[in-house]
Amino acid sequence: MSAEGNATPDQGPQLITRRALFAGGLSLGLSALPRRAPLSDPFRLGVASGEPTPGGVVLWTRLAMEPTAPDGLGGMPSRPVPVHWQLAKDENFRHVVRRGTEQAVPDEAHSVHVELDGLQPGAEYFYRFKADGELSPIGRTLTAPAPGTRTRALNLAFTSCADYQSGWFTAYRRMAEDEPDLIAFLGDYVYEYGPYQHPVRDQAGGECLDLAGYRLRHAQHKSDPDLRLAHAVAPWAVVWDDHDIANAWMGGELEPGRQAAAFQAYYENMPLRRAQKPEGTRLRMYRSLRWGAVANLHLLDTRQYRDPYACADGAGTVGPECVERFAPGRTILGKAQEEWLDGELSRSRATWDLLGQQVFLMEMDWVNGAGEGYSNEGWDGYVASRDRLAAAIDRYGRNGVVLTGDVHSHWAGEVRRDFRDPESKPVAVELVTTSVTSAGDGLDEYPNTAALLAENPHVKFFNGRRGYVQARLTQREMAVDFRSLPRVTTPGATAYTSGSFVVEAGSPTLFAP
Known part of the structure; x- marks a missing residue:
């Protein structure tokens, strides 16, 4: 029997088993479940979980x-709606371990954030919601292993940059089929742009300028079945980049009402804790998640606290004459976040310290040949900030791995202690994920790929397709596969591994397996 099956109207949503989910038995993933009154289904945005700790997790729906x-309120009434939830150890909900009720209120776009604690560490759970007599799809989540645990590997997937108009979200489905323990999203979950002249998919609404937008x-993003599937199979850890707010955004740069609106909508639509609930134009996104003693994931905010762009009114490429980017006091993280991260690294006892962030940390000369050109939007525009971070990783003897988004292509390279010294040792590796859709189908290589790699010998890999990165971390090594899609301008592409590397604990270099 197919997943659509022979459910009677009184059965509500039919159970999705993991076997059916990952064997491709559903043409539309979790969203394909039958319901008693489809036209009044309040769970069209699916379910999600996030922020796993050894004893807890956040459950989300909207x-x-x-x-x-058009008003951004999803066709919901202007009154609170009680939402019941259940957490179980099994997919059939025969062993429910927690249950409760939350009020979904109009002021938060009828979103629900359930913060759970006191759960079993390193455990798999299943959850669902019920509102107005309708059952939601079933989600799967995990808690982090107990502190000090080194025997539980971390299967991590990460990606960035999902422009709805640029293509289909197939990468989310392929990522879900890998059944990761944790998905890290590194920014640009949505794009604030208005409609394109020739979009792959039509976008509702114009440029995002207010809370409704x-x-x-x-x-609209959450209504995509591939994205809903990825949210339903594993907990997420999210951090924003510029397009979640506005192109090339820096904190304090926008009209306060627009910035506050973007912050509010971001919180409402993500499985975040109350600690990330905004207060107007204030929202602290940097934080750490811990996976036993195998890995710490430090999520960084390179947008909100940075100094102005060097040698220009905005983001762009600057030449060697731009000495401002070397100014000792310049920072991309802000003083408070730098001090927090230094403390996290100094206290860390995990095998791996992962830095989830948005823009190129490695030095990158983007000009082929005799000239030089560096992006003032990435860490090249904040060299002193990069030097302080590299020094901290080296000083504390950490296995540092930088996870980066933003640039719409796969890259892998080594972070040097001082890029001004050609003999400087590597202190960390950087893994750059491509986009989900941004920049269209792309190419495996571009005409200047070989020249770029020659200009930057610390860079070991490039692929210009869309996709995500898959990694498995143990106390001995980190195995990395760059997963790419041949196309996103039509749906349903299969994923292939465009590059693989191994990083051994204690050696911040990339090896081909």
Whole structure:
């Protein structure tokens, strides 16, 4: 029997088993479940979980009967709606371990954030919601291993940059089929742009300028079945980049009302804790998640606290004459975040310290031949900030791995202690994920790929397709596969491994397996 099956109207949603989910038995993933009254289904945005700890996790949903309603409120009534939830140890919900009720209120776009604690460490759970007589799809989540645990590997997937108009979200489905323990999203979950002249997919609404616009954009993304599937199979850890707010955004740069609206919509639509709930234009995104003693994931915010762009009014490429980028006091993280990260690294006892962040940390000369050109948007525009971080990783003897998004292509390279010294030793590796859709189909290589790699010998790999990165971390090594898709301008592409590397604990270099 197919997943659509022979459910009677009184059965509610039919159970999705992991076997059916990952064997491709569903043409539309979790969203294909039958319901008693499809036209009034309040769970069109799916379910999600995030922020796993050894004893807890956040469960999320947002009620919306009309995801692309122009007012951004999803066709919901202007009243609170009680939402019941269950957490179970099994997919059949025969062993329910927690249950409760939350009020989904209009002021938060009828979103629900359930923060759980006191759960079993390193355990798999299943969850669901019920509202107005309708059951949600079933989600799977995990808690982190107990502190000090080194025997539990971390299967991590990470990606970035999902522009709805640029293509289909197939990469999310392929990532879900890998059944990771944790998905890290490194920024640009939505794009604030208005409609393109020739989009691959039509986008609802214009440029995001107010709360209704940002809510609408998030809702349209969540209505995509591939994205809903990825949210339903594993907990997420998210951090923003510029397009979640505005192109090339820096904190304090926007009109406060627009910035506050973007912050509010971001919180409403992500499985975040109350600690990340905004207060107007203030929202602390940097934080650490721990996977036993195998890995710490430090999520960084390179947008909100940075100094202005060097040698220009905005983001761009600057030449060797731009000495401002070397100024000792310049920072991309801000003083408070730098001090926090230094403390996290000094206290860390995990095998791996992962730095989830947005823009190129490695030095990158983007000009082929005799000239030089460096992006003032990445860490090349904040050299002193990079030097302080590299020094901290070296000083504390950490196995540092930088996880980066933003640039819409796969890269892998080594972070040098001082890029001004050709003999400087590597202190960390950097793994750059490509985008989900941004920049269209792309190519495996571009005409200047070989020249770029020659200009930057610390860079070991490039692939210009869309996709994600898959990694398995143990106390001895980190095995990395760059997963690429041949196309996103049509749906359903298969994923292939475009590059593989191994990083051994204690050796911040990349090896081909």
